[in-house]
Amino acid sequence: MAEVVLRNVAKQFGNVKVIKGVDLNIADGEFAVFVGPSGCGKSTLLRLIAGLEDITSGDLLIGGERVNAKTPKERGISMVFQSYALYPHMTVYENMAFGLTLAKSGRQEIDKAVRGAAEILELTPLLDRLPKQLSGGQRQRVAIGRAIVRNPRVFLFDEPLSNLDAALRVQMRIEIAKLHKEMGVTMIYVTHDQVEAMTLADKIVVLNAGNVEQVGPPLELYHHPRNIFVAGFIGSPKMNFIKTKIDAAGPDGLKVGLPGGGEAVARVKGDGASAGDSVILGVRPEHLTTQSEGADTVLKGKVDVLEQLGEAYLLHTRLADGTLVTAKIPGDAAYNEGDDISLGVPNELCHIFRASDEIAFGRIM
Amino acid sequence: MSVAAASASELTRARVRSAWIFLTPMMIVLALVAGWPLIRTIYFAFTDANLSALDNTRFIGLANFLEYYEGEWYGLLVDPDWWNAVWNTIWFTVVSVALETVFGMIVALTLNTAFKGRGYLRAAILIPWAIPTIVSAKMWGWMLHDQFGILNEILMGIGIISQPIAWTASPDTAMWAVIMVDVWKTTPFMALLILAGLQILPTDCYEAAKVDGIHPVRVFFKVTLPLIRPALVVALIFRGLDALRIFDLIYVLTSNSRETMTMSVYARQQLVDFQEVGYGSAASTMLFMIIAVLVVLTLTVGKVRLGEDAK
Numbered sequence: 001m002a003e004v005v006l007r008n009v010a011k012q013f014g015n016v017k018v019i020k021g022v023d024l025n026i027a028d029g030e031f032a033v034f035v036g037p038s039g040c041g042k043s044t045l046l047r048l049i050a051g052l053e054d055i056t057s058g059d060l061l062i063g064g065e066r067v068n069a070k071t072p073k074e075r076g077i078s079m080v081f082q083s084y085a086l087y088p089h090m091t092v093y094e095n096m097a098f099g100l101t102l103a104k105s106g107r108q109e110i111d112k113a114v115r116g117a118a119e120i121l122e123l124t125p126l127l128d129r130l131p132k133q134l135s136g137g138q139r140q141r142v143a144i145g146r147a148i149v150r151n152p153r154v155f156l157f158d159e160p161l162s163n164l165d166a167a168l169r170v171q172m173r174i175e176i177a178k179l180h181k182e183m184g185v186t187m188i189y190v191t192h193d194q195v196e197a198m199t200l201a202d203k204i205v206v207l208n209a210g211n212v213e214q215v216g217p218p219l220e221l222y223h224h225p226r227n228i229f230v231a232g233f234i235g236s237p238k239m240n241f242i243k244t245k246i247d248a249a250g251p252d253g254l255k256v257g258l259p260g261g262g263e264a265v266a267r268v269k270g271d272g273a274s275a276g277d278s279v280i281l282g283v284r285p286e287h288l289t290t291q292s293e294g295a296d297t298v299l300k301g302k303v304d305v306l307e308q309l310g311e312a313y314l315l316h317t318r319l320a321d322g323t324l325v326t327a328k329i330p331g332d333a334a335y336n337e338g339d340d341i342s343l344g345v346p347n348e349l350c351h352i353f354r355a356s357d358e359i360a361f362g363r364i365m
Numbered sequence: 366m367s368v369a370a371a372s373a374s375e376l377t378r379a380r381v382r383s384a385w386i387f388l389t390p391m392m393i394v395l396a397l398v399a400g401w402p403l404i405r406t407i408y409f410a411f412t413d414a415n416l417s418a419l420d421n422t423r424f425i426g427l428a429n430f431l432e433y434y435e436g437e438w439y440g441l442l443v444d445p446d447w448w449n450a451v452w453n454t455i456w457f458t459v460v461s462v463a464l465e466t467v468f469g470m471i472v473a474l475t476l477n478t479a480f481k482g483r484g485y486l487r488a489a490i491l492i493p494w495a496i497p498t499i500v501s502a503k504m505w506g507w508m509l510h511d512q513f514g515i516l517n518e519i520l521m522g523i524g525i526i527s528q529p530i531a532w533t534a535s536p537d538t539a540m541w542a543v544i545m546v547d548v549w550k551t552t553p554f555m556a557l558l559i560l561a562g563l564q565i566l567p568t569d570c571y572e573a574a575k576v577d578g579i580h581p582v583r584v585f586f587k588v589t590l591p592l593i594r595p596a597l598v599v600a601l602i603f604r605g606l607d608a609l610r611i612f613d614l615i616y617v618l619t620s621n622s623r624e625t626m627t628m629s630v631y632a633r634q635q636l637v638d639f640q641e642v643g644y645g646s647a648a649s650t651m652l653f654m655i656i657a658v659l660v661v662l663t664l665t666v667g668k669v670r671l672g673e674d675a676k
Contacts, residue, residue, distance in 0.1 A: 050576060051576075052572055052575065052576065071575075071578055072575060072576040072577075072578060073576070073577065073578025074578070077576065078576065078577075079572075079573070079576045081569050081572065081573060083567075083569045084569075085567070085569035085570055085572060085573040086570070086573075087570055087573075087588055088567070088570075088592065089588075089591045089592060098574075098577070098579065098587070099574075099577030099578075099579065146573070146577075150577065
């Protein structure tokens with residue numbers, strides 16, 4: 001069993017607090033993804049788990065054992081680095097075999113482990129090549145192979161796909177998902193790419209400025225973001241935020257005013273909210289439609305910029321108060337920049353956040 | 366297509382032209398200060414030139430190198446003093462460069478770690494190398510002096526030796542004294558070159574090795590050493606060439622002593638002290654050829670292609 005437990009883990013570089021007391025449970029065999037903007041501390045947190053950095057305070061437990069003072073090897077972890085970190089002068093085979101000590105396993109066992117991993121990752125024909133003779137995707141596969149042969153309890157990935165081009169990234173993402181399914185080992189994966197986080201994770205950990213903002217399965221984060229930061233970070237293009245005030249609070253939701261007139265009744269639990277409170281209305285671009293007739297809520301504005309994506313188009317619409325709202329509509333655009341437009345959104349897909357602390361009101365499902 | 370090709374070749378022509386403009390002054394200076402003396406030395410090697418009468422020289426073929434005269438061989442190639450100088454030079458080069466490499470590596474590895482005041486230490490360690498050889502040789506000459514030298518004073522003070530040793534005069538210690546001073550002086554240079562090699566190493570490999578729990582000694586021999594080999598070979602060639610033509614340090618410390626006489630000291634002795642310009646030039650030419658052969662050998666064995674781009 002190799003569950004990973006963090007108890008109030010903090011990290012300080014000099015006077016700078018990079019990680020501010022993180023509590024986290026990652027179950028055995030779970031795929032956890034740390035996601036957040038640059039500088040949020042996600043890589044540092046991973047390096048704390050790896051043992052490449054010292055934990056300033058708090059406890060780190062792997063498989064129920066406190067490992068704060070243990071070396072990376074004793075923790076039973078393997079790590080895949082963003083830059084691959086292959087030994088440039090060694091062949092693919094040597095790169096994978098280097099971490100295995102002869103003392104523990106015989107030459108034959110090492111050979112078996114390396115060839116087994118090469119088979120899984122389709123590296124067998126490349127075993128005699130040097131890293132510089134490989135493409136980026138192949139190098140990353142070698143780095144993953146090097147991690148596999150160690151047969152670790154916990155797999156750590158530090159933005160492994162960031163250096164690859166878009167097509168290769170999708171392919172490698174699928175391979176990593178497959179690998180997790182086959183090996184069933186605990187994996188912790190750091191990325192700034194929320195698509196990777198959504199597709200790979202059993203559990204997403206959203207980090208911001210050294211704090212955990214929210215932990216949960218991908219769809220829970222998408223549908224029930226705890227605050228504005230998570231709501232804005234998960235989903236692409238990001239959620240639209242409209243500043244407004246509560247007109248009335250009722251059991252069906254909160255009634256808020258819209259720029260340029262009209263109202264929305266967001267289906268949220270308005271506990272403790274009262275008329276006149278400043279709030280922020282959140283609507284995802286993909287939930288807006290151009291069929292505004294009969295829609296619960298209608299946003300009126302003027303098309304500022306139109307972006308055609310092929311399978312859909314983005315309408316960046318300027319509302320009466322100057323707020324820019326993005327709508328993602330499938331198909332080809334039937335609008336031009338400068339057109340007046342009405343965008344509709346169902347009440348149950350509206351999010352409301354308190355303006356004071358940016359925390360979401362729970363949605364009524 | 367043809368237009369593009371024409372303009373490309375025009376561009377190439379312009380580049381070649383400006384390259385020549387920049388290269389020409391340096392090539393003229395090199396021809397004057399290095400090419401001409403070299404050619405003239407090689408020319409003298411085949412003459413019986415004498416320092417007192419340079420105008421009255423005769424071409425004597427290979428006689429300076431080897432000559433059969435009345436049943437006996439004469440010339441540089443059968444001169445035991447010359448071969449003594451050759452072996453002295455090679456012995457000095459191998460031992461001093463080996464020691465400098467080992468110590469330089471230790472210093473470089475130490476300076477490559479992060480600690481407070483590293484910048485100052487890096488500058489301080491270069492001091493022996495920055496002192497002119499003639500000054501440090503004189504300084505060491507006094508420190509090694511058999512009667513007034515501080516080294517004998519210290520060693521006798523702590524009871525390691527009971528009577529003063531004439532470090533630079535005694536046949537047993539002269540070469541080692543010279544080697545010690547050279548190691549003291551040149552280790553910083555070696556350390557600097559190795560440090561430069563260490564600093565361009567990828568750091569991520571070391572983190573990977575740390576995660577894999579590989580012992581630091583194994584990492585040094587299996588990762589660091591292979592990766593800095595190109596820099597190390599260049600440093601070895603630099604130092605090796607320098608050591609093979611060693612003159613000033615040995616001449617100041619031990620003068621024309623047979624125990625420490627190197628090829629350069631031998632050539633100078635023939636050319637200046639004995640005024641045999643032809644014979645001395647022959648020795649210099651041999652020195653030049655020996656160094657040339659050794660460089661080619663080192664480059665071949667070390668698999669270094671000087672024109673190769675860094676990867």
